Amino acid sequence: MQPVLSVSGVDKAFHLHLHGGKHLPVVEKVDFAVQAGECVVLGGPSGAGKSSILKAIYGNYTVQAGSILVRRDDAIVDVATAEPAAIVALRRHVMGYVSQFLRVIPRVPALDIVAEAAREAGLAPDASRRRASKLLTRLNLPERLWALPPATFSGGEQQRVNIARGFAGEHRLLILDEPTASLDAINREAVIELIAERKAQGAAFLGIFHDIDVRDRVADRIIDVTRFAPHSERAA
């Protein structure tokens, strides 16, 4: 079976023009694959490049070498070299991303932020709102907040809106960057359940979870990213 995601030979570095042209290698020769129905967790200390790897896969970061192949039906898209429009389409239909922080859109209510992701996946407006309500209920976001823009919500409430948005689409590959970081035990449990359900439906997950309990319960495999440390650092 062709994996949903296949990363090979990826190098990521930053070149800081404003700081004397400093070249900052982050990871080198990143190599792994994620199958449908599998949850792969990236492990390693802070600063080892875990988030950078996720951002490169989502197309948010440029990579200097290698390929990031994402399966879309019968076609394969290489995020490393694809045109912007192809990545936009991939994000709409295939891969979703849940970051630690919600990028708040002025004036848009929480329910609409979540429903928008379902609409982008092709659901009708009514069905999108129903799905959004269901997710917000499962994540215990009080209904009185649904009609409000999340700008004034607490960190945990914003994160739950973010998670609901991430799960509202029909993505077959979900990238999760610390989705449970500021959640209490009940809501962590809700996220673990959502992941298990979507895995059972064949979705693939790639994530970062610092909470060891959560990580052990969702991970099928843990990849230690220190093995992708840049050569220059390994020698030091």
Added chain:
Amino acid sequence: MNDPLLVVEGLAKSYGGRMGCADVSFTLEPGEVLAIVGESGSGKTTLLNLISGQLPPDQGRVAYRMRDGALRNILDLTEAERRFLARTDWGFVHQDARNGLRMGVSAGGNIGERLMGIGDRHYGKIRDVALNWLDRVEIDPARIDDKPGQFSGGMRQRLQIARNLVTNPRLVFMDEPTGGLDVSVQARLLDLIRGLVAELGLAVVLVTHDLAVARLLSHRILVMKGGYVIEAGLTDRVLDDPQEAYTQLLVSSVLAA
């Protein structure tokens, strides 16, 4: 992938000895929102005027996919054809709404004008469409007979948008659409534009110096400096991982609120 809606090849323009823009090429897909960013004098407005046929280039070509599917060089169109295109299949949202509206004509007249331009003559029907559009851009339909001079800046800008979208254009040019408006008014306008663009599947070429506006509205970005496109790509990639020194400077110079 669809056939591109707009194909721009090797565009160049100079004013006397001074360069406006040079060597600009890109394509735009249907439904794609492209932001052109850069500081004052970077050439972004010159580029917008070239692409929208308002300024003849010294070199290069701009081709547009007509509704019949044919890709036509806009410079080869007759003046009548180009005017027809500009008031049916294209829209142009100016920074100063006074340049895009008829200030002496009522709000309803401003919206209805483009419909009459394509042959609509039924007054009651035109008025109904205008009422509907006022509502869509969040202007009280009771204001239909008021002139734009009686509106606030934000309302005028929303009226200009309604006037442009009433003919279901496929491509809309926007020049700093939120420039000069109060921040709270900007947020409402951005949200409205974002919603309409998604709902109507519009392709947009947006000129802005505001990177937050580009991030919110666009899929793709062109960064201009000294008349050249120095960096281009997926909007969040260019803003979060800029490659060129100048783009890194632009991005790092924005104050986070």
